[in-house]
Amino acid sequence: MACQTPIVVALDFPSRDAALAMAGQLDPALCRVKVGKELFTRCGPAVVESLHDRGFEVFLDLKFHDIPNTTAMAVKAAAELGVWMVNVHCSGGLRMMAACREVLDQRSGEQPLLIGVTVLTSMEQSDLADIGLDLDPAQQVMRLAALADRAGLDGLVCSAQEARAIKASLPRLALVTPGIRPAGSVQDDQRRILTPAEARQAGADYLVIGRPITGAVDPAEALAALVAGLAG
Numbered sequence: 463m464a465c466q467t468p469i470v471v472a473l474d475f476p477s478r479d480a481a482l483a484m485a486g487q488l489d490p491a492l493c494r495v496k497v498g499k500e501l502f503t504r505c506g507p508a509v510v511e512s513l514h515d516r517g518f519e520v521f522l523d524l525k526f527h528d529i530p531n532t533t534a535m536a537v538k539a540a541a542e543l544g545v546w547m548v549n550v551h552c553s554g555g556l557r558m559m560a561a562c563r564e565v566l567d568q569r570s571g572e573q574p575l576l577i578g579v580t581v582l583t584s585m586e587q588s589d590l591a592d593i594g595l596d597l598d599p600a601q602q603v604m605r606l607a608a609l610a611d612r613a614g615l616d617g618l619v620c621s622a623q624e625a626r627a628i629k630a631s632l633p634r635l636a637l638v639t640p641g642i643r644p645a646g647s648v649q650d651d652q653r654r655i656l657t658p659a660e661a662r663q664a665g666a667d668y669l670v671i672g673r674p675i676t677g678a679v680d681p682a683e684a685l686a687a688l689v690a691g692l693a694g
């Protein structure tokens with residue numbers, strides 16, 4: 463059964479066994495899953511295949527950022543794994559993003575959603591200043607969002623704090639929002655956060671949630687509570 467909720471659980475684990483043990487506690491009708499740098503670097507495409515076999519749609523979160531040809535070929539390789547979503551850094555520029563769009567458009571069959579990472583949700587204004595960007599995260603997100611739209615990307619990774627403004631000007635783009643923290647939970651290394659309900663109200667299409675689910679005593683119960691909270 464296709465996933466019925468906007469929740470994407472981040473499987474940030476150091477081994478295939480740990481990731482699949484967590485996936486085994488989750489229901490593919492209630493969430494999609496995300497494979498990121500740690501898990502993919504350790505396990506490679508085999509873990510994606512195992513998650514597909516268990517009925518999950520997979521967001522391959524490798525945040526590609528390189529010259530246009532290299533990035534486009536990496537996106538093509540991701541598409542050949544049959545993933546549901548793949549991402550690249552918008553700061554790689556217009557030509558890089560357009561090359562990724564083009565390589566997918568040249569393929570036949572089902573395509574992954576091509577998503578651009580704007581400003582990481584772990585970053586705040588002082589972090590942007592450190593890398594020479596003298597503006598606040600929301601301004602930089604809007605600038606990169608417009609660029610991603612021009613390049614024909616399907617959506618963006620951003621904080622839910624920016625979702626309302628992006629939806630108002632670029633409603634075509636799907637918004638994928640990490641930095642989700644249920645009220646009262648720890649912030650960890652995230653900086654631009656919202657609760658799940660606030661994120662949905664702001665217009666987020668997909669909520670990426672890791673530790674609040676995977677670090678819970680009962681992850682299935684934590685997921686069910688989040689789903690119920692969004693429905694109510």
Ligand SMILES: O=C(O)c1cc(=O)[nH]c(=O)n1[C@@H]1O[C@H](COP(=O)(O)O)[C@@H](O)[C@H]1O
Nearest residue numbers: 472523581582583619640641670671672673
């Ligand atoms: O692309 C991402 O998924 C991503 C982008 C971003 O700006 N911030 C961000 O936290 N993420 C990912 O989203 C997940 C968030 O996990 P938690 O902080 O544990 O909920 C991690 O796997 C991050 O790699």
